[in-house]
Amino acid sequence: MSLRRRLLPAAAAAIAALLVLGPLARANDTATDLKDCAMNAIERSICVYEAIMADIRDNFPMEAEGGITALRQTATTTFEATISREGARDLWTYEIGFDANGSVRIENRTEGVK
Amino acid sequence: MKQTIQMSNFDAELDTDVCDAQNNMNLTLKLRLGFTQINPAGGAAEGTYHDYGDPSDPTRRIIRWTDGSWAQWKRNFVTTAQAFWNGKFWLMNPSSLFAFQDGGRTFIPNAYCRMRITAQEGTATDNHHSISVVRLHSSENWFGSHSTLYDSLDTRSTRKGVNDDGTPIMQRAHVHEVGHLLGLGHVDEGEAHCPTSGNTNAAACYGLTDHDQNSVMGQGMQLRREHAAPWQKAMRRFAFNEATQTSRPAASLSDLATLAGTAVLAGLVNWEAKMRRHYPRTPAEVAARTLVTSPRSPASP
Numbered sequence: 001m002s003l004r005r006r007l008l009p010a011a012a013a014a015i016a017a018l019l020v021l022g023p024l025a026r027a028n029d030t031a032t033d034l035k036d037c038a039m040n041a042i043e044r045s046i047c048v049y050e051a052i053m054a055d056i057r058d059n060f061p062m063e064a065e066g067g068i069t070a071l072r073q074t075a076t077t078t079f080e081a082t083i084s085r086e087g088a089r090d091l092w093t094y095e096i097g098f099d100a101n102g103s104v105r106i107e108n109r110t111e112g113v114k
Numbered sequence: 115m116k117q118t119i120q121m122s123n124f125d126a127e128l129d130t131d132v133c134d135a136q137n138n139m140n141l142t143l144k145l146r147l148g149f150t151q152i153n154p155a156g157g158a159a160e161g162t163y164h165d166y167g168d169p170s171d172p173t174r175r176i177i178r179w180t181d182g183s184w185a186q187w188k189r190n191f192v193t194t195a196q197a198f199w200n201g202k203f204w205l206m207n208p209s210s211l212f213a214f215q216d217g218g219r220t221f222i223p224n225a226y227c228r229m230r231i232t233a234q235e236g237t238a239t240d241n242h243h244s245i246s247v248v249r250l251h252s253s254e255n256w257f258g259s260h261s262t263l264y265d266s267l268d269t270r271s272t273r274k275g276v277n278d279d280g281t282p283i284m285q286r287a288h289v290h291e292v293g294h295l296l297g298l299g300h301v302d303e304g305e306a307h308c309p310t311s312g313n314t315n316a317a318a319c320y321g322l323t324d325h326d327q328n329s330v331m332g333q334g335m336q337l338r339r340e341h342a343a344p345w346q347k348a349m350r351r352f353a354f355n356e357a358t359q360t361s362r363p364a365a366s367l368s369d370l371a372t373l374a375g376t377a378v379l380a381g382l383v384n385w386e387a388k389m390r391r392h393y394p395r396t397p398a399e400v401a402a403r404t405l406v407t408s409p410r411s412p413a414s415p
Binding site: 086089 | 287
């Protein structure tokens with residue numbers, strides 16, 4: 001039996017399990033995220049960027065046709081998002097707080113324009 | 115008589131020759147725009163250009179303009195922007211200024227607000243504004259443009275926002291930009307979330323409520339009476355000239371003081387904008403603040 005033939009049934013079973021356990025898996029996402037945020041600097045950065053992107057999605061008052069064209073750290077707890085649209089680039093600056101349990105939170109957002 | 119004054123952003127022409135019992139004077143704002151092509155470097159057919167012309171921003175693919183595409187783009191820009199702004203406002207004359215006779219009767223004209231845009235080459239010396247334009251490659255659907263750097267898609271209707279009920283708010287960018295060229299600011303300028311002391315290009319300045327977002331100086335295409343401000347500004351200049359040149363040959367502060375409290379002074383200040391046609395009025399109708407919105411029949415008093 002080829003490797004491919006041996007793996008196919010296993011893959012099918014895994015997909016079926018995911019379909020059944022999907023809601024459970026999602027419920028555990030938050031805990032997993034907190035653990036990942038504390039794991040190392042890369043994971044912590046990802047958590048920060050995800051929090052900022054979610055904040056932009058929820059609060060940016062226009063359709064920004066150019067999207068988020070830059071997202072960078074400018075100081076230890078300061079991050080800057082550039083949102084490009086017709087006429088101007090919005091520059092939203094975030095102050096981020098890091099909790100001992102690994103979670104990150106947006107402490108302040110300043111809206112400016114470049 | 116036709117007279118022209120030069121404002122900071124445009125020229126304004128007042129034509130009283132067209133006045134009769136049915137027609138107001140024409141107040142035409144004239145905007146001469148100088149357009150310059152931006153083409154790929156080195157004469158190539160294709161190339162790239164940075165959003166906003168800023169090397170720190172992403173690049174987009176651009177192609178070389180042809181004579182035909184350039185002429186068509188400029189023609190489309192002028193035709194559509196002019197159609198949007200031309201003939202949408204009437205300014206109510208509250209004074210006796212510019213009175214004329216028709217059929218032995220005296221009438222006071224209002225000002226019919228018109229707009230004339232002329233597209234010229236960027237090298238012309240009398241441009242009011244200079245604008246560079248990139249021609250986007252067919253694979254691109256967006257470019258970061260601003261008030262002096264456009265792209266070939268800026269004349270199309272684009273979704274800029276969403277109403278509370280989920281319906282899209284559409285806008286043609288060049289129409290909005292012409293509003294700026296006339297001196298209009300964003301819809302929420304002066305509000306707490308968009309202080310005039312800061313950069314009024316911030317997203318919040320384009321409106322937070324559906325009503326404000328749908329303004330042409332927000333994210334939409336709706337004209338409002340406040341958008342008549344450039345015409346009102348020009349009209350006040352013409353009214354001042356009329357008041358000081360016809361009734362007060364030597365204009366001075368003391369001349370203005372003597373006008374205080376008269377209907378003439380109102381003509382220097384208050385030119386209320388309407389968005390439907392209003393006809394010339396008799397002095398009695400002006401005094402009674404009667405508005406005339408239907409054609410006057412020859413037999414009417």
